[in-house]
Amino acid sequence: MRIILLFAITIVLFSLQASAQQQGERIPGEVMIQLNSGQNISTIAPWLNQQGLTIKQELSKRLGIFLLEFEEGRHNVSALISNLKKQPAISLAQANHVVALREADESFPDDPFFEDQWGFYNNGSGGGVEGADIDAVKAWDITTGGLTVLGDTIVVAVIDGGAYLQHEDLNFFKNRHEIPGNGIDDDNNGYVDDYDGWNAYSNSGNVPSNSHGTHVSGTVGAIGNNGIGVTGVNWNVKVMPIAGSSSTESIVVNAYSYVYEMRSRYNETQGDSGAFVVATNASFGVDFGNPDNYPIWGAMYDSLGAIGVLNAGATANRNVNVDDQGDIPTAFESPWLITVTNTTNRDEKSTLAGYGLESIDLGAPGTSIYSTRPAPTNYGYGTGTSMATPHVAGAVGLLFSAADSAFMDAYHQNPGEYALMIKDYLLNGTDPLEDLDGITVTGGRLNIFTSLNLLLGKISMQAFPDDTLTMIVEQESVRTDSIQFINTGQYDLQLVFREAEPYSWLNLASDTLQLPADTAVSLLISAAAMEMVPDTLYAEILMDAGPLGHQTLVVKLIVVEPVGNAELYLVQHQVFPNPFKGQLTFRMFLPVNEEVSLSIYHINGSLVYENSMKLQAGLQQLQWDGNSIIGSEAKRGIYFYRLQVGDQHFNGKLIKQ
Secondary structure, eight states, rough: EEEEEEEOOOOOHHHHHHHHHHHTTTTEEEEEEOTTTTTOOOGGGHHHHHHTTTEEEEETTTTTEEEEOOOTTOOOHHHHHHHHHTTEEEEEEEEEEEEOOOOOOOOOOOOOOOOTTTTTTTOOOOOOOOOOOOHHHTTTTTOOOOOTTTBEEEEEEEESSSSTTOOBBOOOOOTSSSSSSSSSTOOOOOOOOSSEEETTTTTTTTOOOOHHHHHHHHHHHHHOSSSSSSSSSSSOOOOEEEEEESEHHHHHHHHHHHHHHHHHHHHTTTSSSSSEEEEEEEEEEEETGGGOHHHHHHHHHHHHHHOOOEEEEESSSSOOHHHHHHHHHHHHOOEEEEEEEEOOSOOBBBBTTTTTOOOOEEEOSSSSSEEETTTOOOEEEBBSSHHHHHHHHHHHHHHHHHHHHHHHHHHSSSSHHHHHHHHHHHHHTTTOTTTTTSSSSEEEEEHHHHHHHHHSSSSOOOSSSSSSEEEEEEOOOEEEEEEEEEOOOOOOEEEEHHHOOOOTEESSSOEEEEOOOOOOEEEEEEEEEEEOEEEEEEEEEEEGGGGGOEEEEEEEEEEEETTOOOOOOOEEEEEEEESSSEEEEEEESSSOOOOEEEEETTTTTEEEEEEEEEEEEEEEEEOOOOOOOTTTBBBBEEEEEEEEEETTEEEEEEEOO
């Protein structure tokens, strides 16, 4: 909740105190530092003392983040931060700031039924538009969340004001390696009595009850299909409650540090301790904040992303362009941050929600959202970007529950890289909205059903010979070629094309292609080399592929002097799918009839498969069924291929799952 002082106070002292607590204001007498990796605070402690700086709190032992305090007025803060940054042991330094929640002040009557959760299923009642929802009902036919295919218990961390831990409709994380209330750090993770989560306000395991945090938790993961109250995006996910959403920035850093510690321990112990946190939810921030002034907070998202955690952040509850005005956290540039604005039941951006073509990724339902509340009401409505963001954090958890074993194996090996793939599935799966077009990155609203289908490969497309078409054209002549689009998914697609700018030599046969499931369609492209000298030119074709997002196709035109009928085209080839499980296809475009041979080698150098044949000019393909030359199925692992086409040869790596 953004807290605004609406009454006048004439007492000068109180006015000064209030003005110091405005959102984004520096907290007097406090700065934060982050040490370089391998550095110890003891090495710079004498220098800090000379500067009148004392250590107020260690915010993250693992990341080396400390809150320092000093006598306000002794230092020019800008100069102090500059001096701190010059110290070899210090990586980042900044002031500490005031932070506030992001919930609009609005409430509605309680109603404990799923039909009130229009964000999951919108039938057009209550003035809404049918289908203006995240397609949750369809998604739950695929998965309802909770566990990964490898047995990891999925956790979403809700950093907020706390949560009502006794709510019967919520499934909260418990640190089973900690004994509650004994005053001992039983699991030696640096946090005492963190059985229920963490309270960054008091540095204790006593998580306070909080209406806002309970509401957000319900959207992420209220227990579904239990005959009680409401449901969340996930029916069975574990919600990790962390109190630390407002007041001061150092508390926010402390809260995120707890997530970092718990997920790091999970990675390091192969799941024996810690928590498999895949997403965090932040429904708070600083209006008009400049990211340059908050480097440690911003760096937390990169640190969390590197260990596999995506972070959903609510933008401002103001109709402002974040690109121009700034905002914390949604103006941070971390690739592991997903920034969210608020949409209504009519698929319109809320008039009280931020936007930005570069800064805000997508919209999600955030107006009149029905979810859990503390007793005695237990349920209630909320409005704001705070209510939109947990739809996205919950969607991250839901996608992880649907990923297959190959994806999860790869994720555990490269958590940062594969977490970004989950983000791509979320962003590419959005439903386009006119109201978000041109003011958000995706121009769309969250659709978890489409995102799940992208993850599962039910929506896919490949361009052949590639996303670059090379055309060699003789002077004073015209050549027509094509890029073929192959829909290997189970849903129909519509492709829309336009030239990035007018090209006098380029002509597209159509600006729209219908691409039904399991079919291939070609876009004919003509290039005219009229009144041209020998040269190489490039053109960009912008393609909107619907749920697959936007793609840029490149046409490379090589204008040559006339050389009779000699074919100058290079062979184009494509291998898919890769990685593969069963059949592997090699597609190629041949300018003339050619002898083609294919050899597959195991990484140890042994020959696994070979074949050769004469192929006609045009679009052709060779297939390998995944069996060796003796008929047995090739084992999982790395292979190499050699494709010989006439006097040209191509080499590449294959991965058998």
